[in-house]
Amino acid sequence: xxxxxxxxxxxxxxxxxxxxxxxxxxxxxxxxxxxxxxxxxxxxxxxxxxxxxxxxxxxxxxxxxxxxxxxxxxxxxxxxxxxxxxxxxxxxxxxxxxxxxxxxxxxxxxxxxxxxxxxxxxxxxxxxxxxxxxxxxxxxxxxxxxxxxxxxxxxxxxxxxxxxxxxxxxxxxxxxxxxxxxxxxxxxxxxxxxxxxxxxxxxxxxxxxxxxxxxxxxxxxxxxxxxxxxxxxxxxxxxxxxxxxxxx
Amino acid sequence: xxxxxxxxxxxxxxxxxxxxxxxxxxxxxxxxxxxxxxxxxxxxxxxxxxxxxxxxxxxxxxxxxxxxxxxxxxxxxxxxxxxxxxxxxxxxxxxxxxxxxxxxxxxxxxxxxxxxxxxxxxxxxxxxxxxxxxxxxxxxxxxxxxxxxxxxxxxxxxxxxxxxxxxxxxxxxxxxxxxxxxxxxxxxxxxxxxxxxxxxxxxxxxxxxxxxxxxxxxxxxxxxxxxxxxxxxxxxxxxxxxxxxxxxxxxxxxxxxxxxxxxxxxxxxxxxxxxxxxxxxxxxxxxxxxxxxxxxxxxxxxxxxxxxxxxxxxxxxxxxxxxxxxxxxxxxxxxxxxxxxxxxxxxxxxxxxxxxxxxxxxxxxxxxxxxxxxxxxxxxxxxxxxxxxxxxxxxxxxxxxxxx
Ligand SMILES: Cc1cc2nc3c(=O)[nH]c(=O)nc-3n(C[C@H](O)[C@H](O)[C@H](O)COP(=O)(O)OP(=O)(O)OC[C@H]3O[C@@H](n4cnc5c(N)ncnc54)[C@H](O)[C@@H]3O)c2cc1C
Numbered sequence: 001x002x003x004x005x006x007x008x009x010x011x012x013x014x015x016x017x018x019x020x021x022x023x024x025x026x027x028x029x030x031x032x033x034x035x036x037x038x039x040x041x042x043x044x045x046x047x048x049x050x051x052x053x054x055x056x057x058x059x060x061x062x063x064x065x066x067x068x069x070x071x072x073x074x075x076x077x078x079x080x081x082x083x084x085x086x087x088x089x090x091x092x093x094x095x096x097x098x099x100x101x102x103x104x105x106x107x108x109x110x111x112x113x114x115x116x117x118x119x120x121x122x123x124x125x126x127x128x129x130x131x132x133x134x135x136x137x138x139x140x141x142x143x144x145x146x147x148x149x150x151x152x153x154x155x156x157x158x159x160x161x162x163x164x165x166x167x168x169x170x171x172x173x174x175x176x177x178x179x180x181x182x183x184x185x186x187x188x189x190x191x192x193x194x195x196x197x198x199x200x201x202x203x204x205x206x207x208x209x210x211x212x213x214x215x216x217x218x219x220x221x222x223x224x225x226x227x228x229x230x231x232x233x234x235x236x237x238x239x240x241x242x243x244x245x246x247x248x
Numbered sequence: 249x250x251x252x253x254x255x256x257x258x259x260x261x262x263x264x265x266x267x268x269x270x271x272x273x274x275x276x277x278x279x280x281x282x283x284x285x286x287x288x289x290x291x292x293x294x295x296x297x298x299x300x301x302x303x304x305x306x307x308x309x310x311x312x313x314x315x316x317x318x319x320x321x322x323x324x325x326x327x328x329x330x331x332x333x334x335x336x337x338x339x340x341x342x343x344x345x346x347x348x349x350x351x352x353x354x355x356x357x358x359x360x361x362x363x364x365x366x367x368x369x370x371x372x373x374x375x376x377x378x379x380x381x382x383x384x385x386x387x388x389x390x391x392x393x394x395x396x397x398x399x400x401x402x403x404x405x406x407x408x409x410x411x412x413x414x415x416x417x418x419x420x421x422x423x424x425x426x427x428x429x430x431x432x433x434x435x436x437x438x439x440x441x442x443x444x445x446x447x448x449x450x451x452x453x454x455x456x457x458x459x460x461x462x463x464x465x466x467x468x469x470x471x472x473x474x475x476x477x478x479x480x481x482x483x484x485x486x487x488x489x490x491x492x493x494x495x496x497x498x499x500x501x502x503x504x505x506x507x508x509x510x511x512x513x514x515x516x517x518x519x520x521x522x523x524x525x526x527x528x529x530x531x532x533x534x535x536x537x538x539x540x541x542x543x544x545x546x547x548x549x550x551x552x553x554x555x556x557x558x559x560x561x562x563x564x565x566x567x568x569x570x571x572x573x574x575x576x577x578x579x580x581x582x583x584x585x586x587x588x589x590x591x592x593x594x595x596x597x598x599x600x601x602x603x604x605x606x607x608x609x610x611x612x613x614x615x616x617x618x619x620x621x622x623x624x625x626x627x628x629x630x631x632x633x634x635x636x637x638x639x640x641x642x643x644x645x646x647x648x649x650x651x652x
Pocket of ligand 1: 258259260261262263264281282283284297298299300301385386387388415416417418421439441477520538539540541552553554555556
């Protein structure tokens with residue numbers, strides 16, 4: 001999509017991009033989580049598509065969609081690994097910001113202000129969908145996950161993370177992150193919309209996806225960092241699911 | 249001429265080449281630039297310098313395929329004896345005694361002469377297809393942009409890169425050009441360094457004597473030879489250094505007694521003025537520091553090279569992971585992972601080394617009693633001993649994969 005940007009606006013977008021990419025700034029929690037997120041994403045893609053991370057441009061030939069791309073924190077790494085990347089965000093102002101940063105990084109990424117449903121209508125398909133921290137914000141999760149499945153090529157990989165619903169996640173994600181640490185603006189999350197791993201697996205199955213893996217992201221207050229856990233899915237967790245081999 | 253790389257390393261001492269070998273293993277393209285000629289660096293005669301390599305360091309050199317080339321020149325260190333001594337009294341005081349029998353991982357460390365390590369490293373980086381080695385060229389400028397960085401060399405050529413690493417030693421000009429200031433102090437002491445041949449075998453035992461004027465280390469080398477690092481006030485050290493060989497030995501002998509039998513010098517003598525210099529930050533925009541460029545510590549605890557190797561292990565792990573995840577390896581988010589990992593370790597090391605030295609270079613009777621008691625206590629408490637031994641072997645802390 002050719003978005004014509006007013007040149008006088010570019011400086012403003014670059015400043016906003018700087019904010020997105022400032023690892024000590026407003027989006028610090030995302031930056032802190034990025035190593036584990038990238039570790040899960042790259043491992044899953046390598047396993048599913050037989051790629052080796054040590055090789056040159058390991059993801060070349062793969063078409064990846066990032067839903068809720070924000071400033072491009074996941075799109076840029078995927079593009080650097082050789083993938084063809086489309087980043088979409090429902091917030092229009094994020095698009096020129098992400099474009100400005102990709103230009104600075106010398107990367108080609110197709111950023112669009114659109115929705116999953118609109119992409120389905122346009123007949124687009126992808127090998128991989130990154131669906132990170134979105135599903136807890138949508139009005140109808142089943143309809144949304146169905147659209148995601150329709151966007152996948154047969155056998156395509158869907159990586160979806162969200163927040164569990166239990167007393168601990170309420171304390172950690174809402175009281176902790178929004179009120180105590182002020183990592184996120186108050187009102188970012190509505191706890192009643194959080195989804196348990198079992199509920200998510202069920203929704204994905206109903207949407208025609210085959211769930212294959214789930215892991216937790218565990219925060220370690222001693223090292224002040226995140227790690228992947230096989231068992232602790234009590235707050236943040238991530239899942240992998242596959243589209244059927246023949247179109248459903 | 250213009251070269252392109254992922255990592256441009258300023259300094260081809262010991263730390264720069266090890267970093268290049270570690271990163272090139274994962275396919276990162278490295279350029280190593282050193283001001284000195286290849287001949288000066290690779291064909292050095294024995295200059296008296298030898299390293300007490302901690303077990304973790306040796307594991308790392310092994311993982312990088314370096315150890316295999318130098319193993320035959322190394323001397324195992326099976327035992328470290330720490331003694332508080334007063335000149336003339338010899339080694340008669342309460343001793344602190346660490347033995348490798350108390351940890352499960354074999355010898356506590358190895359002694360290796362600088363020349364063997366350096367020569368091997370030069371050959372390895374020269375042969376590696378992903379490493380370009382530029383000798384006899386000085387880096388004179390560096391430029392940083394949002395997309396990358398570049399180095400300008402004194403012959404006018406330019407190396408473009410994603411990340412600049414300063415492994416250019418205590419007076420790191422990479423740090424200075426990045427606006428990173430240093431802190432530290434002069435110890436008002438100079439180390440006298442030499443190697444001796446002796447009559448009696450050393451049995452793989454390293455000795456550290458704490459003398460009123462400063463520490464004296466006797467470190468075992470292959471055969472009946474030992475490396476001596478001996479510290480005195482600047483003036484006295486320089487005066488001793490000017491003495492002819494025989495008189496020099498006359499001054500040295502009474503300092504550690506006669507347990508090694510007759511001694512004689514083998515190889516030239518050196519003096520190194522001692523100071524502590526630590527960079528206020530280990531990273532800047534598209535710049536990371538490693539080795540002495542990040543922290544030049546007092547060589548008293550033999551931790552200079554070991555600490556530098558820990559930098560390399562941590563930095564290479566952070567960079568390789570970021571590269572495999574498709575991140576910009578020089579972004580502030582990535583570099584801050586390295587800075588965070590190393591900051592605690594470095595602060596602890598600098599403080600400990602300094603305290604150690606201040607405590608042991610003092611002839612105050614009360615302090616003497618205190619430290620003798622302290623050493624007695626450490627000896628008596630098994631868990632404190634194990635901690636001290638594991639610390640000396642470099643096995644404590646959040647170890648990078650290369651050192652495990
Ligand atoms: C007496 C003594 C005994 C020691 N004993 C021990 C021990 O027992 N155990 C131990 O672990 N450590 C010991 N050390 C410490 C150890 O020597 C150092 O920590 C280690 O060698 C540091 O290596 P480096 O690569 O960081 O720096 P250096 O060895 O200083 O290398 C820096 C390199 O950068 C190059 N350079 C500088 N500026 C530029 C420029 N602008 N352009 C291009 N090239 C440049 C220089 O030519 C040089 O080759 C001892 C040190 C001393 C002085």
